[in-house]
Amino acid sequence: MDNQTQVFEFILLGLSEQPLQQQVLFCLSSSLYLIGCLGNLLTILAILLDPHLHSPMYFFLSNLSLLDICFTSTTIPKMLVNHLCGHSTISSEACLTQMYFFIAFGAADSILLSAMAYDRYLAICCPLHYLTIMSVLRCALLVAVPWISANLISMVHTILMTHLSFCSNRIPHFFCDLNALIKLSCSNTQVNEMLVLVLGGSVVLIPFVCIMASYTPIAVAVWKVPSAQGKWKAFSTCSSHLCVVSLFYGTIIGVYFNPASTHTTQRDLAATVMYTMVTPMLNPFIYSLRNRNLKEALRKLLKGNHLAKPL
Numbered sequence: 497m498d499n500q501t502q503v504f505e506f507i508l509l510g511l512s513e514q515p516l517q518q519q520v521l522f523c524l525s526s527s528l529y530l531i532g533c534l535g536n537l538l539t540i541l542a543i544l545l546d547p548h549l550h551s552p553m554y555f556f557l558s559n560l561s562l563l564d565i566c567f568t569s570t571t572i573p574k575m576l577v578n579h580l581c582g583h584s585t586i587s588s589e590a591c592l593t594q595m596y597f598f599i600a601f602g603a604a605d606s607i608l609l610s611a612m613a614y615d616r617y618l619a620i621c622c623p624l625h626y627l628t629i630m631s632v633l634r635c636a637l638l639v640a641v642p643w644i645s646a647n648l649i650s651m652v653h654t655i656l657m658t659h660l661s662f663c664s665n666r667i668p669h670f671f672c673d674l675n676a677l678i679k680l681s682c683s684n685t686q687v688n689e690m691l692v693l694v695l696g697g698s699v700v701l702i703p704f705v706c707i708m709a710s711y712t713p714i715a716v717a718v719w720k721v722p723s724a725q726g727k728w729k730a731f732s733t734c735s736s737h738l739c740v741v742s743l744f745y746g747t748i749i750g751v752y753f754n755p756a757s758t759h760t761t762q763r764d765l766a767a768t769v770m771y772t773m774v775t776p777m778l779n780p781f782i783y784s785l786r787n788r789n790l791k792e793a794l795r796k797l798l799k800g801n802h803l804a805k806p807l
Contacts, residue, residue, distance in 0.1 A: 503662045506591050508584045510575065510670045511765055522579045525773060529572040532777030536561035538794060539780045546793040552630040553619065554790070556612045557783060559639050563608060564776035567601040570594055571671035571772055591672040596654045599674060602771075603646035603699040606748075609741055610703035611638040616734055617710040621717045649695045656688050669765070671772075675752065696752055704745045711738065739782050740775065747771040 511521045543549045543558040571594065578584050586594070615638075618626050653674060663682040667673070674692065678685050714734055747770040784790045 503588055503665045505585045505587050506665045506667050506672065508575070508578065508586055508670055508672075509666060509668045510578070510584060511769070518579065522576065525572060526576055528773040528777045529568055529576070532568055532773070532780075533565050535777065535780035535784075536564050538797060539784065539790070542790065542793040542797045545797060549789060549793055552615050552635050553612075555635055556608065556615055556639070557790075560605070560608055560612065561780060563601055563605045564779055566597070567605055568772060568776045570597040570601060575670045586672065591667075591677075592654055592657060595657065595672040595674060595677065596650050598671065599653055600646045600650035602748075603649050604642040605744070606699050606703050607642035607645060608639070609744065610706050611642065613707040613710045613741075614638070617714055620714050620734070646699065649699060652691065652695065653688075656691065659683070660685065660688070669768070673768070692752065700745065700748055701753065704741070704749070707741055740779055743775045743778065744771055747775070 510518065511525075512518055539561045540558045543554045574586065574594065578586075615630065618629055622629065657674075657677060660677075660681040660683045662677075662680045664680050667676050667680065669676045678688050678692070681688075711734070718734070747767040751764050751767045751771075784794055
């Protein structure tokens with residue numbers, strides 16, 4: 497960076513500059529964060545402690561819950577602390593660190609959702625070969641690939657960001673968002689913008705298309721199930737996944753893959769709140785309400801009898 501334009505700290509303008517709105521948004525954000533973390537943590541514990549849930553589907557779900565906790569924890573706690581302490585600054589090093597983990601956890605979340613769709617496709621369309629195909633090794637690979645690839649993608653964005661100089665240090669956001677930082681730069685950002693589309697497409701658009709494509713044969717297979725009970729069971733496991741996919745990808749695509757001329761700060765903030773706070777909070781409820789086995793495991797966990805051994 498050039499010394500004359502080097503920024504040592506950024507100012508996060510937050511969700512609103514109105515004091516009354518700030519109080520309301522603080523209460524809302526803290527509630528969503530706590531409910532989301534508690535719900536996802538209970539989901540992880542229920543799956544770990546119940547042997548009946550030690551299957552590929554619940555293995556992926558527990559990893560999704562872990563990612564959701566990490567994803568929200570990169571941004572929300574800092575925003576809440578800033579509000580409580582009455583300041584809104586973040587050092588340039590902390591800003592880049594926050595951006596790195598936000599991209600890494602968000603990208604891993606996206607790729608993992610496509611792995612979950614692949615799992616449901618095999619379970620419904622290839623039930624006889626499902627356990628053979630979804631071996632322990634394959635499940636581990638399907639979880640490791642999102643974590644590793646997401647961190648590599650995030651590393652590329654972060655390294656490129658360190659070479660930019662900035663005209664302003666005021667970020668019109670509640671965290672160090674990649675697009676917001678690019679807009680503040682005085683440098684040539686063509687490479688950064690191109691990689692947002694190319695790498696973003698690889699972790700958002702491609703998984704989204706793959707998920708939608710996988711549900712075509714799933715829908716056909718479910719339609720052919722002779723019993724109404726069988727259809728409902730297959731539909732309930734897939735519909736919960738589709739709800740999560742629609743909320744997560746719909747808002748991300750709206751923020752990062754629409755023409756810049758259609759963007760407004762308030763609209764982008766509202767969409768960002770959806771996929772950073774609302775979706776991670778809803779995930780455990782969406783999956784548990786539509787899944788009898790998980791509901792039963794959560795009930796046992798909350799009653800404290802998860803350690804009880806069968807006679």
